[in-house]
Amino acid sequence: MNKIIRIGTRDSELALWQANTVSKQLNKLGYKTEIIAVKADGDIILDKPLYELGITGIFTKTLDVAMIAGKVDIAVHSMKDVPTALPQSIVQAAVLKRGNVHDILVHKGSTDFLETNGTIASGSLRRKAQWLNKYPNHKVEDLRGNVNTRLQKLKDNSWNAAIFAAAGLERINLKPTEFINLDWMIPAPAQGAMMIVAMENDNYVLDAVAQLNDIETEICTHIERQFLRTLEGGCTAPIGALAIYNEEEDTIVFKGNLLSIDGKQKFEIEKNVPINEWKKLGFFAAKEILENGGEQLMKELRSQLKK
Structure with missing residues (x-):
């Protein structure tokens, strides 16, 4: 098959840089590509804070719709903008090697x-x-x-x-x-990483894009997004998470926090676990925060952010 892989992206300079990066990597592997840029709601509505727009997916929904409609084959996102629950029939196809997390x-x-x-x-x-x-x-x-x-x-x-x-x-x-x-500030879950999503039944595209996946970045961002998903339950909240692989000790070092909007309350956690315990690390870290006062704060945040 000599299919052209149509790459959907937002039309900002940074988003186009990301799409072109993916395009070049696929071209090197022998695949033909085309970049299709669209403007997301999050780029158009600039006079309201993100949480008032229902932030979950505000930068990704337009491309999700384009992919489901068959107008693009893959979409490239800043991973921190992607909701932890992807739309039905859309899957995470690859995570590229991470850049600066801070x-x-x-x-x-x-x-x-x-x-x-x-x-x-x-x-x-x-x-x-x-x-x-x-x-x-x-x-x-x-x-x-x-x-x-x-x-x-x-x-x-x-x-x-x-x-x-x-x-x-x-x-x-x-x-x-x-x-x-700001090395003291815990970044957003998956900050510095780029995610490629595709349709779950498009085997040609999935096989092509899988070759760009960086396993270390995939594992670390999985932990961070699992922490986020377990804490928030669909609510946008001040949550930071960072997982780093320590090659010398073959461990994962994880830091996470949850704060009130005014910064007066802060719950934080730090873990250092063997690499073979990574799959549930984010979940257990989030549960520990919830059980030590974070659950009440999340209730308060949900109430505040719905107003």
């Missing part, structure tokens, strides 16, 4: 505001909560849009700084010189 603080000039009062911008509940937990005197403003739009908004406003995923800025060569690595 968040960075892009600032303008002096960082004196870190010692006093400051205004930080971010559209992420997770980033907002972790920031306010560490800097309770600061204010966090909502910031929406693709990477380019958010960088421009930072320049145009009086905010001191804004928080970005390092991987996104690095991939399209927009990482500025004035930034701080």
